[in-house]
Amino acid sequence: MTDAVTLQGVTKQFGDVVAVCDLDLAIADGEFFSLLGPSGCGKTTTLRMIAGFEFPTTGSLKIHGQEMGLEPPNKRPVNTVFQSYALFPHMTVEENVGFGLLMKKLGSADIAERVKRALDMVQLTHRAAATPKQLSGGQQQRVALARALVNEPEVLLLDEPLGALDLKLRQAMQLELKDLQERVGITFIYVTHDQDEALTMSDRIGVMNEGELLQVGVPQEIYEHPTSRFVADFIGEINLLPAVVVDHETVRLLGNHPISASTGAASGNEVTVAIRPERFELYDLDEPIPEGMNRIEGTVSRRIYHGDVFYYDVDTPAGVIEAKEENRPGVELYEVGERTIVVWAPAATSVVQE
């Protein structure tokens, strides 16, 4: 099957500034794909190139196998949901939603029918005659969604569409969007700087920084096995410890402390070891530790109560390690100053290059 969107060697320059650098990416048909990264990383520029608002300086951009890089937006089978929604203020909700169909020169009966269905889908039929200003932020967001989806685009582009909503509504809309995408089966390309959003909704995530695509993978892969220091650091909480590669299965942390990890780098290389706080378990000094686990001894220097979890800072020869322990009955608490052994699985240890 042809991929929905294919980018090959796409570069975008604004004057001397390189916004997107040599991007290769294939997005499958029907996929919910998120472009994740900090502001200014090139994710929005990438989306705008797919929409046709910007043209690549070099490279090839295909939509369902057809070269589209230099086509104007109105000639592309994609629609966009803008961050600011960009609803036409001088038109009613109905007219906004019907605009694309009107431009495609559909009959008025057909337009009315499809607009009604689209408004049904986002539960705004009762607001059809309102103007955008009379709607709440969440309602405007849903009108923007209906206005794009009513055209049955091959690809739907969403530019941080939930950014302007408050937290509760945002979380509700995340699930609603994911549901909707599965129902309509359209490829969604979703730009966000919010890692939770990306992890929750996406089939796959592409992490970008400074115009480059650093890693593409399913959410679990991105979270559990980051391949670069930036990806490890940007998504979730993580411990980053300096280390030196010994062989294929061993690295040495500071304090000459060897641990097991699959390294994938030449021995002697300086690398960073990345471990999620929730992967650690704390053991008493005299407690038996399961075979094959990594371990390092240290002193608890801080304990923070966080409701559902406790955060521990443990001073070790390899540096300060932050561990996260669930607040469950039966889980032993450690006091500040107490000695403990920090234990984790080699599989939970990612070795990343700088």
Added chain:
Amino acid sequence: MSISTGVRPKSPTERLLAANSWLVYAFFYAPILVLIVFSFNDNNNVGIWTEPSLRWYRAMVENDDVLRAIRTSLIVAAVSTVISTVLGTMAALALERFRFRGQRVYDGLVYLPIIIPDVTMAVMLLLFFAQSFRILDGLIGWSPNFGIGTISLSHIAFNISFVAVVVRARLGQLDPRLEEAAADLYANQWQTFRRVTLPLILPGVLGGALLALTLSLDDVVVTSFVAGPGSTTLPVYVFGLVRRGVTPLINAVSTAMLVASMILVGISLVFQRGTASSPRVAEAHPPE
């Protein structure tokens, strides 16, 4: 001190400011009032009151020169307003939406006619027309006359700048995402302009058009240079009357012009009200 529910006594500053505003109003409107009252005066002398009558209004509508001047004024105003509004709006769009070579220079030059003195503008237009007509005569043997044509062209020349400035201000407030959204929804450039850009900048375009209309109807200096013999606009005619000795006819004509301007101002206020007070009902609705 007890808390009183009464009205706080006005401070001396407030009294002074209130008195000042009354003074300003008097300064503005007393002459207008005098003009209107004396336009209904039944006397051959401008300044001596005898009794109310419509005599000078009758004289005005029976005076062929006045009627011809009014006709010229209206034609020039209509032609120059329509053309300068179209050209000025196009200039504003070009400056605000596109990037092209020499844009910065063009940007500065658009404002020039607003800045340079009327008299300079008048002299250079006169010279320009005289030279152009001489060349035309030499090339194709056609020498146009000064008249409605030259007046209209001159008014278009200075009105374009004013329209461009007003429309550009409105365009600057327009979210460019709206035009992108239209393009995203399959509208071509013309459809985007007609269905999204133009309706949203329309208040600016109409404001610019009204400004152009007013400036055209008011202009004396430029018009009197380029009018040529035989055709004259109303303000230039009135100016000429004064030089020949003041008669109460001037009062009637001036009052008529005043009423016409006030109607224009009224219309422009209605437009501005209609767009500025966009309803903010969002707060009144329960979210979701």
